[in-house]
């Protein structure tokens with residue numbers, strides 16, 4: 058069964074976000090909106106192999122399916138890969154009615170979405186997200202893009218899809234690590250907008266949700282609701298949408314300092330939220346930190362060493378594209394569900410918060426060892 062939510066942003070007509078086990082009937086409905094016998098299918102190479110049945114069932118809806126396999130991994134979000142895919146599309150003489158299906162995780166969605174938004178000034182885009190992170194986060198909100206040597210996601214567009222259809226069954230072939238990675242963002246939604254998510258998860262081992270699809274579906278729905286509510290009100294990230302970056306100022310600096318790929322984005326966001334919680338308390342918040350911290354063992358299962366000094370962290374933050382002209386900006390909480398943005402000019406405070414975070418990580422390692 059599919060659960061559906063309707064979304065209309067400042068930038069788009071109403072479209073549907075559907076989550077569930079039987080996506081095909083919904084995909085069929087969407088395909089019938091475009092009078093085209095052909096369609097592009099940009100598919101993550103692992104998904105093409107591991108989810109061949111799903112992919113074949115979707116491509117079979119068209120007389121002329123045009124499949125392109127995207128090499129798995131972040132390095133595909135490059136100008137070369139984008140160019141190759143644009144050339145591939147143009148070689149098939151598409152008209153503007155030929156839809157693009159992006160089937161995979163956030164890499165496929167970002168890259169495939171960027172190609173869809175740029176070929177002939179835009180082909181209809183349908184996201185079929187197949188990682189937990191893509192389902193709750195990257196497929197929603199219309200941000201597409203690729204990386205540039207100057208930084209991550211620096212080239213891209215705001216381009217809303219015509220539909221997002223998330224087949225939860227596809228998560229069965231996802232590795233444990235990739236599955237847990239999605240919980241960085243899920244816990245974030247709980248912290249910034251829907252604390253019930255934190256409460257519901259507090260009695261669970263996160264990996265247990267793999268086998269509890271009804272609970273997973275309801276958590277996923279809550280997350281999608283949080284993200285869509287924010288994106289509807291602030292499509293182009295001018296203000297409100299910034300609260301989605303809770304934990305991310307720390308996370309981006311951690312990823313950058315450790316070296317991309319050394320820690321998953323979800324893990325970096327998780328540590329970033331521990332730090333942002335400490336900063337929030339320094340600024341006067343009262344929050345139950347254990348609701349986040351108790352998932353340390355699940356989230357940090359691969360035992361990464363976060364050996365970053367406060368000076369290194371702040372230096373990495375100072376090159377982050379989201380900082381303001383004068384100081385560092387952080388999303389912090391008054392309480393769970395009440396986020397605000399604070400500019401911090403006192404660098405000593407950030408040093409102190411990061412030192413406290415490192416101590417906290419040590420304690421959690423001992424506590425949950």
Ligand SMILES: NC(=O)c1ccc[n+]([C@@H]2O[C@H](COP(=O)([O-])OP(=O)(O)OC[C@H]3O[C@@H](n4cnc5c(N)ncnc54)[C@H](O)[C@@H]3O)[C@@H](O)[C@H]2O)c1
Nearest residue numbers: 101103129162163164165187188190191195200227230231
């Ligand atoms: N556009 C946005 O708003 C937004 C938001 C958050 C993150 N992102 C971007 O998303 C990307 C990260 O996304 P991700 O975590 O989904 O990574 P990903 O797309 O690299 O997928 C992770 C891994 O899972 C594999 N995979 C995907 N689906 C699978 C399945 N069903 N079964 C087995 N393996 C599967 C992929 O091959 C890959 O190896 C980053 O590039 C990030 O910048 C974008």
